[in-house]
Amino acid sequence: MPHLAVNDVYAKYGALEVLHGIAFEVDRGEVVSLVGPSGSGKSTVLRTLVGLTPVSRGSVEVDGTSIDYRSGRALKAARDRMAIVFQQYNLFQNMNVLRNVTLAPTKVKGRNRREVEEEAMELLALVGMSDKAGAYPDELSGGQQQRVAIARALALKPDILLLDEVTSALDPELVNEVLDAIRRLAREGMTMLLVSHEMAFVREVSSKVVFMDKGRVVETGAPARIFDAPESDRARDFFGKVLRG
Amino acid sequence: MNYTFQFNVVWRNFDALLEGAWLTLQLGVFAFTMGALVGLLGAAIKTYGPWPLRWLVNLYVVFITNTPALIQIYFLYFGLPEFGIRWSNEACVLIGLTLNAGAYLTMILRAGFLSVRRTEMEAGETLGMSPVQKIRYIVVPHIAKSIYPALANFFIVILVMGTSVGAVIGVDELTGQAINLSTVNYRWLEYFTVIAVMYVVLTFIASLGLALVGRWAFRVKARIF
Numbered sequence: 004m005p006h007l008a009v010n011d012v013y014a015k016y017g018a019l020e021v022l023h024g025i026a027f028e029v030d031r032g033e034v035v036s037l038v039g040p041s042g043s044g045k046s047t048v049l050r051t052l053v054g055l056t057p058v059s060r061g062s063v064e065v066d067g068t069s070i071d072y073r074s075g076r077a078l079k080a081a082r083d084r085m086a087i088v089f090q091q092y093n094l095f096q097n098m099n100v101l102r103n104v105t106l107a108p109t110k111v112k113g114r115n116r117r118e119v120e121e122e123a124m125e126l127l128a129l130v131g132m133s134d135k136a137g138a139y140p141d142e143l144s145g146g147q148q149q150r151v152a153i154a155r156a157l158a159l160k161p162d163i164l165l166l167d168e169v170t171s172a173l174d175p176e177l178v179n180e181v182l183d184a185i186r187r188l189a190r191e192g193m194t195m196l197l198v199s200h201e202m203a204f205v206r207e208v209s210s211k212v213v214f215m216d217k218g219r220v221v222e223t224g225a226p227a228r229i230f231d232a233p234e235s236d237r238a239r240d241f242f243g244k245v246l247r248g
Numbered sequence: 249m250n251y252t253f254q255f256n257v258v259w260r261n262f263d264a265l266l267e268g269a270w271l272t273l274q275l276g277v278f279a280f281t282m283g284a285l286v287g288l289l290g291a292a293i294k295t296y297g298p299w300p301l302r303w304l305v306n307l308y309v310v311f312i313t314n315t316p317a318l319i320q321i322y323f324l325y326f327g328l329p330e331f332g333i334r335w336s337n338e339a340c341v342l343i344g345l346t347l348n349a350g351a352y353l354t355m356i357l358r359a360g361f362l363s364v365r366r367t368e369m370e371a372g373e374t375l376g377m378s379p380v381q382k383i384r385y386i387v388v389p390h391i392a393k394s395i396y397p398a399l400a401n402f403f404i405v406i407l408v409m410g411t412s413v414g415a416v417i418g419v420d421e422l423t424g425q426a427i428n429l430s431t432v433n434y435r436w437l438e439y440f441t442v443i444a445v446m447y448v449v450l451t452f453i454a455s456l457g458l459a460l461v462g463r464w465a466f467r468v469k470a471r472i473f
């Protein structure tokens with residue numbers, strides 16, 4: 004049984020349908036990447052998984068149980084399992100780094116503050132940010148904020164981490180520090196679904212690549228296969244452009 | 249002008265003026281705090297509430313902000329007894345000022361609600377926060393920081409202009425005390441000169457306090473003047 008199964012999912016913004024039957028699976032401990040042209044619906048897929056954009060048809064299953072996004076309790080349970088980090092750093096601007104990470108575990112989960120703070124410091128160390136625990140977001144670089152956002156997402160101990168172009172708003176020299184943090188998570192066996200334009204990185208960390216275009220999955224396969232021998236014209240065309248630069 | 253100022257009477261009754269100033273400060277702080285809670289509720293409803301509630305809030309805001317505070321307090325003090333509701337003059341001032349401040353603060357705080365970054369709210373949402381938690385941990389600190397100067401200004405308005413309305417229904421705040429005392433010995437000019445200075449001092453103390461609170465609690469670098 005796959006850890007996460009997306010079955011024929013449709014989604015729309017108002018009247019505009021942007022996902023027309025998305026399907027793919029993620030196994031436990033696997034890193035799966037969504038790639039494709041701008042506007043193909045990659046972010047929307049991640050948003051539907053955490054219930055920010057409603058699923059209009061199809062289903063999402065975690066460990067074989069389908070999530071009913073209309074039920075508040077099921078939604079909460081789904082958000083316990085999956086945590087998302089967005090492209091735009093969205094740290095809480097009015098709290099320091101440590102509080103950003105500890106807020107949800109203490110206030111939403113009602114866990115003991117000291118215990119949570121200890122864990123938070125470990126997570127900050129994991130993403131290389133322990134020396135900035137007392138800093139506020141506006142005192143950090145984009146890359147540093149993004150690493151804190153990853154630590155914050157991990158603080159709720161999700162089973163699956165969703166990462167939406169976490170490096171695309173960053174200066175090139177900051178990209179690597181974030182990618183290193185993700186590499187470390189991958190080595191620790193974290194299940195991840197990531198959207199990225201860093202093709203070399205995608206090839207390196209993913210066990211599976213899902214190529215999307217215009218709200219549909221066009222091809223799915225191992226990175227080497229998808230990048231080097233795409234079957235569809237659309238994928239060949241896209242990788243021809245992005246890999247040549 | 250050959251008026252001779254005689255401040256002796258004023259100094260002799262200075263204790264009473266100090267008491268009045270203390271009451272003014274209390275009324276101002278109370279009305280502002282309660283008004284802020286009302287305004288927070290109003291702004292939350294205007295931003296996230298269903299339309300019938302939004303409509304009610306609009307009605308409240310339009311009604312209050314387009315009538316003089318004096319009339320509102322008259323209504324509470326002289327009007328409500330006709331319906332069998334009798335409140336003391338101090339209660340009328342407190343309730344009147346709270347309702348008045350609440351309406352203005354609904355509008356002021358609404359601007360703060362609208363300027364919260366959507367991404368921060370989504371982050372709160374996906375971290376599992378309830379609507380109340382999102383308001384408490386994301387919206388309120390954001391508002392406090394981003395429109396702190398507007399809030400501080402409004403507090404001064406309540407403190408100086410709002411509370412003095414109490415004088416007309418016999419509440420002995422600073423203006424009321426000055427009126428009481430000067431009717432006894434006709435030293436109007438002296439009393440009003442002194443309380444003018446006292447209002448300035450009160451405002452200064454309040455601004456200083458607000459600046460310190462802002463700096464300490466919300467990292468606001470507020471100017472004091």
Ligand SMILES: Nc1ncnc2c1ncn2[C@@H]1O[C@H](COP(=O)(O)OP(=O)(O)OP(=O)(O)O)[C@@H](O)[C@H]1O
Pocket residue numbers: 016019021039040041042043044045046047048
């Ligand atoms: N809030 C929104 N309201 C209306 N339409 C939207 C909204 N967000 C996205 N869309 C539309 O949905 C489609 C898919 O957008 P999405 O953001 O999922 O694409 P993407 O693959 O993540 O693109 P990118 O690589 O540029 O981030 C696009 O056509 C976009 O214009």
Ligand SMILES: [Mg+2]
Pocket residue numbers: 045046047167168
């Ligand atoms: Mg996107």
